[in-house]
Amino acid sequence: MSMHTDEMIKPAVLLLEDGTFYKGKAFGKTGTAAGEICFNTGMTGYQEVFTDPSYTGQVLIMNNCYIGNYGTRNIDTESDSIKIRGLICKNIARHYSRQQADASLDDYIKDNGLVGIYDVDTRALVTHIRSKGAMNCIISSEIFDRDQLQQLLKQVPSMDGLELSSTISTRQVYDVGEEAGTGLRIAVLDLGVKRNILHCLAERGAHLRVYPAKTSFEEMEKFQPRGYFISNGPGDPAAMDYAVETVKAALDAEKPLFGICLGHQLLARANDIPTFKMHHGHRGLNHPVKNLLSGRSEITTQNHGFGVDPKAIAQSSRVEVTHVNLNDQSIEGIRVKGKKAFSVQYHPESTPGPYDSRYLFDEFISML
Numbered sequence: 001m002s003m004h005t006d007e008m009i010k011p012a013v014l015l016l017e018d019g020t021f022y023k024g025k026a027f028g029k030t031g032t033a034a035g036e037i038c039f040n041t042g043m044t045g046y047q048e049v050f051t052d053p054s055y056t057g058q059v060l061i062m063n064n065c066y067i068g069n070y071g072t073r074n075i076d077t078e079s080d081s082i083k084i085r086g087l088i089c090k091n092i093a094r095h096y097s098r099q100q101a102d103a104s105l106d107d108y109i110k111d112n113g114l115v116g117i118y119d120v121d122t123r124a125l126v127t128h129i130r131s132k133g134a135m136n137c138i139i140s141s142e143i144f145d146r147d148q149l150q151q152l153l154k155q156v157p158s159m160d161g162l163e164l165s166s167t168i169s170t171r172q173v174y175d176v177g178e179e180a181g182t183g184l185r186i187a188v189l190d191l192g193v194k195r196n197i198l199h200c201l202a203e204r205g206a207h208l209r210v211y212p213a214k215t216s217f218e219e220m221e222k223f224q225p226r227g228y229f230i231s232n233g234p235g236d237p238a239a240m241d242y243a244v245e246t247v248k249a250a251l252d253a254e255k256p257l258f259g260i261c262l263g264h265q266l267l268a269r270a271n272d273i274p275t276f277k278m279h280h281g282h283r284g285l286n287h288p289v290k291n292l293l294s295g296r297s298e299i300t301t302q303n304h305g306f307g308v309d310p311k312a313i314a315q316s317s318r319v320e321v322t323h324v325n326l327n328d329q330s331i332e333g334i335r336v337k338g339k340k341a342f343s344v345q346y347h348p349e350s351t352p353g354p355y356d357s358r359y360l361f362d363e364f365i366s367m368l
């Protein structure tokens with residue numbers, strides 16, 4: 001049980017690149033944090049979202065008006081630590097209730113050294129970003145001077161053109177899943193992989209070998225994998241030529257390949273389809289997507305700020321669209337003609353989110 005008393009309430013501030021300024025209250029670590037501001041519309045799953053490596057470098061607004069209601073659990077994580085740079089909320093739950101919880105969100109955030117601001121009008125803030133688009137921001141519970149904050153904010157790099165995967169990818173090669181027997185060896189290029197993706201593959205009998213972001217195709221071939229998985233991850237796919245080369249080599253070798261989110265963007269790039277920075281991205285648990293091959297719709301989990309160019313795909317002789325977003329018609333899935341290579345922009349592993357798209361893991365496993 002976590003209690004806040006009035007004496008514990010300290011001020012915090014938020015400044016956006018366009019000068020928008022909010023006063024709120026501090027929680028988590030006392031400090032300053034800056035990055036690209038983005039918002040997630042999910043009503044549950046905050047801990048999985050905070051630990052998703054694809055959020056590296058971002059300050060996150062949670063749209064749900066209360067965060068922390070069910071505390072935190074040591075196992076509800078998508079990586080070994082919180083990856084969001086900072087957190088913006090309307091309310092932090094003063095009490096949490098869940099029998100299996102290990103800690104309050106407040107304690108968890110403090111332990112992870114995350115700077116947070118709450119009591120911000122998040123509805124107004126999200127509406128602002130939806131109309132003005134993605135931009136950088138700074139939050140602080142130690143610096144309150146706007147000029148000083150503005151100076152610090154100017155030093156924060158734009159997400160456009162930023163390569164981040166190599167900063168958070170595994171340093172060492174490691175194995176997950178069945179090691180003796182099934183022969184379903186998959187080489188995983190870790191660009192910031194979520195744990196549940198590895199779990200979804202391993203529970204289908206795969207033996208995974210997970211490699212650092214800058215591993216070459218030749219190096220991974222030594223494992224003699226039956227297929228390649230290209231993971232999700234943070235940053236701008238346009239700044240990742242090294243990974244595009246790896247994907248191209250896997251395609252040239254006719255190896256089955258599955259990509260999720262960043263992996264999808266890289267599969268597009270490997271086929272000369274450029275990516276672009278979206279206005280404010282898709283982040284939530286209820287994005288409707290239509291599978292054009294089956295005619296079925298899925299409710300999907302999403303977390304991306306870049307997309308693949310629809311015009312280039314329409315003109316491509318190599319790639320075809322398999323999934324579209326029913327909200328804005330953006331490209332959600334592609335496959336490479338004549339090859340066993342496909343990818344989706346959304347997150348079939350969900351966590352948090354619905355299980356509608358788990359069939360994609362079955363399809364990849366059956367390709368092997």
Ligand SMILES: NC(=O)CC[C@H](N)C(=O)O
Nearest residue numbers: 054232233261262305306
């Ligand atoms: N979840 C992801 O893999 C995100 C991919 C990429 N960093 C984007 O924001 O679009």
